[in-house]
Amino acid sequence: MAEKQKFDIAVIGAGPGGYVAAIKAAQMGRKVALIEKQYLGGTCLNVGCIPSKALLSNAQTLQTIKHAKDFGIEVGKVSFDYSKMKKRKDQVVEKIRSSLGGLIKSNGITIFNGHAEFTAPNELKVRGEDNVMIQAEKIIIATGSEPVDIPAFPCDHKLIRNSTSILELTELPKSIAIIGGGYIGCEFASLFVELGVKVTIIEALSSIVELQGKVISEHLTKAFKTQGIDIKTNTAVEKIDKKKDGVVIHLKGGDTLESDMAVVSVGRRLNSEGLGLEKAGVAVGPRGAIEVNDKLETSAAGIYAIGDITAIAMLAHVASHQGLVAAANACGQEARMHYRAIPAVIFTSPEIATVGLTAEKALEEGYQISVGTYPFQALGKSIATNAVEGFAQVISDKKTGEILGAQVVGHEASVLIAEMALAINNELTLDCVIDTIHAHPTVPEAWLEAALLANETPIHFPPKITKR
Numbered sequence: 001m002a003e004k005q006k007f008d009i010a011v012i013g014a015g016p017g018g019y020v021a022a023i024k025a026a027q028m029g030r031k032v033a034l035i036e037k038q039y040l041g042g043t044c045l046n047v048g049c050i051p052s053k054a055l056l057s058n059a060q061t062l063q064t065i066k067h068a069k070d071f072g073i074e075v076g077k078v079s080f081d082y083s084k085m086k087k088r089k090d091q092v093v094e095k096i097r098s099s100l101g102g103l104i105k106s107n108g109i110t111i112f113n114g115h116a117e118f119t120a121p122n123e124l125k126v127r128g129e130d131n132v133m134i135q136a137e138k139i140i141i142a143t144g145s146e147p148v149d150i151p152a153f154p155c156d157h158k159l160i161r162n163s164t165s166i167l168e169l170t171e172l173p174k175s176i177a178i179i180g181g182g183y184i185g186c187e188f189a190s191l192f193v194e195l196g197v198k199v200t201i202i203e204a205l206s207s208i209v210e211l212q213g214k215v216i217s218e219h220l221t222k223a224f225k226t227q228g229i230d231i232k233t234n235t236a237v238e239k240i241d242k243k244k245d246g247v248v249i250h251l252k253g254g255d256t257l258e259s260d261m262a263v264v265s266v267g268r269r270l271n272s273e274g275l276g277l278e279k280a281g282v283a284v285g286p287r288g289a290i291e292v293n294d295k296l297e298t299s300a301a302g303i304y305a306i307g308d309i310t311a312i313a314m315l316a317h318v319a320s321h322q323g324l325v326a327a328a329n330a331c332g333q334e335a336r337m338h339y340r341a342i343p344a345v346i347f348t349s350p351e352i353a354t355v356g357l358t359a360e361k362a363l364e365e366g367y368q369i370s371v372g373t374y375p376f377q378a379l380g381k382s383i384a385t386n387a388v389e390g391f392a393q394v395i396s397d398k399k400t401g402e403i404l405g406a407q408v409v410g411h412e413a414s415v416l417i418a419e420m421a422l423a424i425n426n427e428l429t430l431d432c433v434i435d436t437i438h439a440h441p442t443v444p445e446a447w448l449e450a451a452l453l454a455n456e457t458p459i460h461f462p463p464k465i466t467k468r
């Protein structure tokens, strides 16, 4: 092992958590090292958010073309080449990765390519393309997560794939069985069904996207079934037999299901092994999560953890926000995390987005609630663009009017949720939304109407029938 290099702050892992933390620390005048064993951008850029959304945008384009007739446009026979879609996805990732490298370097951050491991609380050994010892006053752990492999049916990355190897497909199978109906399973189900693949989702719980709340999971289940997706809930997979050209999936109870391919999307494994955490005195909780407080401090002084490895909310934007907070604290400021307004989007068709509390959760927490649910069927812009599926829903505290949560299913859900995240993060009330002029005709008017409904003063919706 060669020379020892000294830094103010070292960040392990260059995903959306780590590289954002590194930039923030550099901005605050610190000498920063960023250590990455694989690709800059981490899971999100290379095998997560960006490639999956690049592929989904192909499916959305195809969907728009298929509905062209509804707008009086004849397009003739439509065909596509999946290998070209995959190539476009790769180009998108490479383009962003290359600009990210430039951005990190432009901030004066030193990048080391290799695997980092603690040898002492403020010392890291890096092995790989770069072989160095790094000494840093503060260290931020941002090592993320990887797909879970199930021992009874491990991925061979051909017939049984995970969220990484499914991105490498160049030719579509005729049928695909997706094990796990959470974020990843449902997004891939949307992609493949639109491209004509027969899709089956096998989910262990009683519904898909269960965490998103009843109203969302019921709507998505109905929409998926209408699209021809077969959904098997309360169903466990016991084993998978591989044949020459497909798989036979054995379900608990004795049923079997044949498919050309299986995708396993049952959650993520945290990257806390092989880091030498014991040498640094960093406490690790169940499932390998690094325990942190709201300042993102671990049990070891001067060591912080952010992103998926904390298992608080495994989302890229949460990792990045934690990165800002941890870097500020590591640089001597006082910053804290608040998790009450985390927007979460599932990029299915229809799109789903949530923030804050669901109705069930708000009731569980003892609130008396008002709920306003506005269907896109009633909204001018939605009717004009022929995108009437779904609704926008606001949950508020009946006593104070404070907005507690919001759910949206339908077009532009991913964009719409930002307004409610801002509202909840700043403790705004229904009146704040009602008093804000919303441009017409636009989809965000759905929030105005939902707030008016929750307030029992609807304008573009019939009033509740009451005796006068």
Ligand code: FAD
Binding pocket: 012, 013, 014, 015, 016, 017, 018, 035, 036, 037, 038, 039, 040, 041, 042, 043, 044, 045, 047, 048, 049, 050, 052, 053, 114, 115, 116, 117, 142, 143, 144, 145, 163, 184, 271, 274, 275, 306, 307, 308, 309, 313, 314, 315, 316, 317, 318, 319
């Ligand atoms: P990661 O992005 O996992 O980055 C960790 C980095 O650390 C990796 O590059 C890894 O190589 C490196 N590393 C690990 N150990 C070491 C070590 N010892 N030494 C050096 N380097 C190391 N989230 C969203 O918000 N929106 C989405 O649309 C979305 N889509 C997704 C789609 C898929 C298919 C998947 C799998 C995930 C998706 N996610 C999405 C989740 C998102 O990707 C993660 O929440 C996010 O990447 C976590 O960021 P992170 O910085 O904590 O970790």
Ligand code: NAI
Binding pocket: 179, 180, 181, 182, 183, 184, 185, 187, 202, 203, 204, 205, 208, 209, 210, 235, 236, 237, 265, 266, 267, 268, 313, 314, 315, 344, 345, 346, 347
């Ligand atoms: P997930 O936790 O969202 O869903 C896993 C699903 O698999 C759950 O519904 C679970 O009940 C089910 N399951 C678990 N074991 C099973 C088994 N043996 N058989 C059948 N079903 C089983 O995890 P997923 O989809 O792997 O995604 C991982 C994480 O990545 C997400 O939790 C999310 O934080 C992030 N992500 C975010 C996205 C976004 O923001 N749009 C997109 C993709 C991933």
